[in-house]
Structure formats: structure tokens, C-alpha cells
């Protein structure tokens with residue numbers, strides 16, 4: 067049959083997970099709007115509350131002016147004092163409520179960002195994850211999302227309310243004295259120039275700092291993932307240096323961001339002080355010349371002080387936006403990574419019949435820059451029974467399983483389950499039909515029960531007991547004081563290698579697979595474990611199709627058929643006896659590689 071040429075999906079991860087660029091683009095605004103949109107009503111209401119609080123404060127200088135005017139005329143101060151106090155209290159209460167609502171909303175923004183990211187990470191395609199660092203991906207969920215807190219609510223609201231308050235204050239000032247207003251605006255204009263020059267530096271430093279935090283995560287994951295190897299290799303000091311190196315980069319970038327932020331803060335503060343002095347000097351002269359009243363000067367000065375929080379609010383908002391933009395772009399990079407289509411809920415097909423598997427001239431390589439692992443693989447495996455895949459290390463045996471599970475797509479040819487190309491199966495339905503035991507038999511942290519029911523949640527106690535018996539794990543469970551509730555440690559470190567394998571097999575069997583893929587461990591098992599596993603597999607082969615990447619003679623001799631792979635091709639198919647007689651490579655493998663485990 068003719069090979070079907072297909073594009074190899076490119077792993078887009080690494081290319082996209084580099085150091086992000088510095089600018090705030092329209093994509094940043096779009097992403098920011100995406101985070102804010104579900105909470106827009108709450109944000110607008112609390113923003114309005116904040117605005118009311120700020121504007122209530124604006125009346126204070128006016129009340130102060132009336133108070134001073136009243137002092138001059140000898141009228142009663144009670145009314146003005148009451149108004150002033152009322153304004154202060156109302157402004158403070160409204161401000162506090164608005165602040166609480168905003169903080170609460172910000173936490174909700176972080177939660178929904180984390181939810182979305184986690185959902186996305188779990189659905190990424192295998193090549194996309196392989197081209198990224200797990201620790202860096204983790205830091206995007208934990209650390210970068212935290213940076214959304216301010217930008218998503220505080221920055222937006224305080225930026226807008228501060229800008230409105232600033233405009234209102236300036237209008238009020240213009241009623242007091244236009245000349246003094248001109249002086250003030252002139253000085254403050256300088257702040258705007260400095261701030262706009264400095265902001266991109268803050269964005270860049272923050273991005274570097276976050277990227278370094280990602281590197282710390284990656285380095286930690288590497289170290290903790292191979293903790294015993296690190297210790298056994300005496301590599302503690304070197305690993306420490308590595309992690310410290312990333313921490314120092316984060317520190318340097320953080321310091322740089324802090325430097326620029328301080329510069330902005332100082333500039334804003336200085337500008338206000340200078341305008342104050344200028345207004346005091348020029349205003350004093352104008353009062354002396356009779357061009358304005360002392361009450362207007364006092365009110366103007368109060369408005370000037372009122373400008374401080376507005377300016378600080380705008381400066382803070384812009385700088386938070388820079389910080390948030392760094393986080394948004396790192397999070398958006400995960401959004402850009404390739405995910406699997408999950409159209410179906412993972413339903414089992416109606417049948418429980420053993421599956422049929424076929425490869426038709428399959429060609430595959432892991433990355434475009436790597437050589438073909440499968441050059442032209444063709445085989446046909448009928449339903450039921452046990453088929454062993456053998457061949458030298460690196461022949462592409464495990465890759466056969468990865469292609470059946472659709473972790474990768476072949477560049478040419480077809481992989482079929484039940485005569486239907488796996489590419490046409492909804493991914494979840496396809497995987498629901500398969501039980502897969504990887505070579506290193508991963509066991510997850512948690513209890514034995516968690517691990518057993520991982521692929522079949524809700525499975526009954528009887529089914530668990532039955533599978534435990536079949537995998538000879540019943541004895542182990544009885545010996546353990548906590549039985550099925552025993553915590554197995556990180557990656558099952560509290561279990562022996564053989565036990566881990568049997569737990570992985572039991573987990574796969576509990577899914578009642580129509581196709582069981584078993585990548586046999588290359589490590590030697592003791593006689594009891596090996597016999598237990600062999601019996602389990604032989605037993606499973608009665609009701610399901612079992613494919614085993616075999617490393618043991620005991621496995622191949624009981625196989626119904628053996629597929630011999632070499633250099634990305636199938637070179638022979640037959641039984642043990644047939645292949646020993648007709649295939650020199652198999653005869654050699656049988657005589658050398660497998661003999662050790664007889």
C-alpha cells in the first residue's frame with residue numbers, strides 16, 4: 067500500500083519558550099482583556115467606588131478653603147468642619163471596600179489563569195513538552211500567574227481612576243489660578259518624559275527575572291528528579307552552583323528592575339516637591355501683589371498635594387503593567403504550544419474484543435533534524451494472543467508503542483487499530499482501548515490504591531482484588547500495615563523495581579484494555595517476580611491483544627509471534643523456533659542478549 071505522506075508536526079515549544087521580547091504589544095492588551103473580561107462588572111463597580119472615594123477627597127481642599135474664608139469672616143466653623151470630617155471618613159471607607167473587592171477579583175483572575183494553564187499543560191502534545199523544561203513550565207503556572215495579581219485589577223483600576231482624579235484635580239486647580247497651574251503642569255510634564263523612558267527597562271528586567279525563575283524551577287526539577295543519582299555521583303556542590311547561578315540571574319534582574327522603579331519613584335516625588343516650591347514662590351509673590359487670595363493659594367497647594375497619589379497611582383499602574391506584561395507573555399507562550407484535540411470524553415468502544423494492530427510502511431523521526439527511527443515499518447498483528455518485539459537497543463521498538471498511543475505522528479505510512487488509522491480515532495477513545503506499561507514503570511506519589519485506579523477511577527474492590535491476585539501483588543498488600551492505603555513515595559521510591567512494574571501492569575489491566583502494551587524493563591527481575599509477571603502477561607493474552615517489547619527469553623519463548631526489528635525496519639516475523647532457524651540476528655540475540663535471563 068502506498069505510503070501516505072504527512073507533515074511532521076513541529077515541536078513549537080522550545081522556539082517559543084525562549085526569552086520573551088520587551089514591548090507591550092496589542093497581543094498583551096488582548097490577553098490582559100481576556101483575563102479581565104469575566105470580572106469586568108466587579109472591576110468597574112469597585113473602580114467607580116474608588117473613584118468616588120478619591121473625588122470625595124477632592125472636596126476637602128474646597129472645604130478647607132471655606133473654613134479659612136469663614137475664619138476671616140468670623141462665621142461658625144461647625145458646618146465646614148463637619149463636611150471635612152464626613153468627607154475624610156467616607157473617602158476612607160469607600161476606598162477600603164473598593165480595595166478589598168479588587169484584591170478578591172485579582173485572586174480570582176489568578177485562579178482562572180492557573181486553571182486554564184493546568185488544563186492546557188495536561189493536553190499538550192508529547193513533543194511540545196519534550197522540547198520544554200518541566201520546571202520552567204511549572205514556574206509559569208506558579209510564579210508568573212502571581213504577577214497577574216496587580217496588573218489585572220489594581221493597575222487597570224488605579225491607572226484609570228488616578229488619571230480621572232488627576233484630570234479633575236487639574237480642572238479644580240485651573241479655577242484657583244491658571245498661572246500656577248501652568249507652572250505645575252510644566253514640572254509634571256517632565257515626570258511623564260522620564261517615566262516613559264524608564265518603563266521599557268522595567269519590563270525587560272522583569273522578563274529576565276521571570277525567565278531566571280523558570281530556570282531555577284528547571285534546575286530544581288532536574289535535581290529532585292534524580293535525587294539519588296545526584297547524591298551517588300557526589301554532584302551536590304555542582305548542582306548547587308547551577309541552581310545558585312539561576313537564582314543570581316533572577317537577583318540581578320530583580321535589582322535592575324528595582325533600580326529603575328526607584329528612579330521613577332524619585333522622579334515623581336521630586337517633581338511634586340519642585341512644583342510645590344515653585345507654586346509657593348510664585349504663588350506667594352502673586353498673593354503679595356494681590357493677584358490671588360491667600361485662601362486660593364492654600365487651596366491650590368492642597369490640590370497640589372492631592373496630585374501626589376494620582377501621579378503615584380499612574381506611575382505605579384504603568385510599572386505594574388510592565389511587570390504584568392512580562393508574565394502575560396510567558397503565559398501566552400504556553401497557550402501557543404501544540405495541544406491534542408480532545409473532542410471525545412474518552413468513551414470505550416462498544417466492543418471488548420481484543421484489538422488488531424497494523425503498521426503500513428511507517429516512517430518516523432523524532433525531530434526534523436534527527437535521522438529516521440522507523441524507515442519503513444510494516445507488520446500486522448491479529449486480535450488476541452501475545453506478540454513480542456525484539457531487536458537491538460535503539461531499533462525503534464518502544465517507538466512502535468508511542469506511535470500506537472499517538473504520542474507522535476508518523477511522517478509517512480499508517481498506524482491502524484482495528485483496521486482504522488489511529489489518526490482518525492478521537493485520541494481519548496483510542497487511549498481508552500489501550501493499557502500501556504512503560505519501560506521504567508512510573509509509579510506516582512500517593513497511595514497504592516491511587517496508583518492502581520489511576521487509569522480506571524471508580525473501579526470496584528472486587529476488580530482490584532482480582533488484578534492484585536493476577537499480578538501477585540496480593541501478598542505485598544497483606545504484608546503492608548496500611549495495605550492499599552500505603553503511601554508509595556515520590557515516583558514509588560518505597561517500592562522495589564519489580565513491585566513497581568507489577569503495580570504498573572495492574573494499573574494497565576484495571577483499564578480492561580483491548581490492547582496491552584508492555585515495555586519490559588531491561589533490568590533483571592528475581593525469579594519470583596519474573597515468573598509472576600510472565601504468568602500475568604500470559605493470562606492477559608487470553609482476553610486481550612498483548613504487545614511486549616521483550617528483553618527476556620522467557621517472554622519471547624511464550625509469545626505467539628515475534629517481530630524482529632533492526633535499524634528502523636521489521637526484518638522477520640515468526641515463532642521462536644522458526645526465527646532461531648531462519649534469522650541470524652534473532653539467533654544471535656537469543657544466544658546472547660536473552661540468555662542471561664534464562
Ligand SMILES: Nc1ncnc2c1ncn2[C@@H]1O[C@H](COP(=O)(O)OP(=O)(O)OP(=O)(O)O)[C@@H](O)[C@H]1O
Nearest residue numbers: 196432433439458459460461462463464465466615
Ligand atoms: N523522545 C525522543 N526524542 C528523540 N529521540 C528519541 C526519543 N525517544 C527515542 N529516541 C531515539 O530513537 C531511537 C529508537 O528508540 P526506541 O526507544 O524506540 O528504541 P528501542 O528499540 O525501544 O530501544 P531499547 O531496547 O534500548 O529500549 C533511539 O536511537 C533513541 O535514541
